[in-house]
Amino acid sequence: MTVTATIGADHLAVRLRTDDLIPAVLDMLADAYGDDPETIGQLLIDLAAAQAHLSSVQHDQERRDLPEWMVTHAAEVVDKYREELAEAAITEHAESTLNYREALALADGLTGAAAQTLTARLIDAPWRAA
DSSP: OOEEEEEOTTSSSEEEEETTHHHHHHHHHHHHHHHOHHHHHHHHHHHHHHHHHHHHHHHHHHHHOOOHHHHHHHHHHHHHHHHHHHHHHOOSOSOOOOOHHHHHHHHHHHHHHHHHHHHHHHHTOGGGOO
């Protein structure tokens, strides 16, 4: 797996990118669907419905000042379906081992990115004002 560290758009966060993770997950999902299309298909439908409901509740909250617990509950349902789908479809752990060079490159990237975010935070620090 290739992991790279980059700076977020606001220069206040470090983003980790794993370009080869998404294809691996999609391959596992396709294999699981091929093995049991009814179960995986239903889990995908349930997840999509839960996500649509969450989006609707979030939109309604902005318009009608709904209580936060409603959004929290809808998000928990999405997480539940996502976990069920992952348990059914993902056959390998989403972890990998970095070799020596990859680990050094990641450490170097993280150190540089962290230094840049620290600098951005210090420049924008409220105690530096006026």
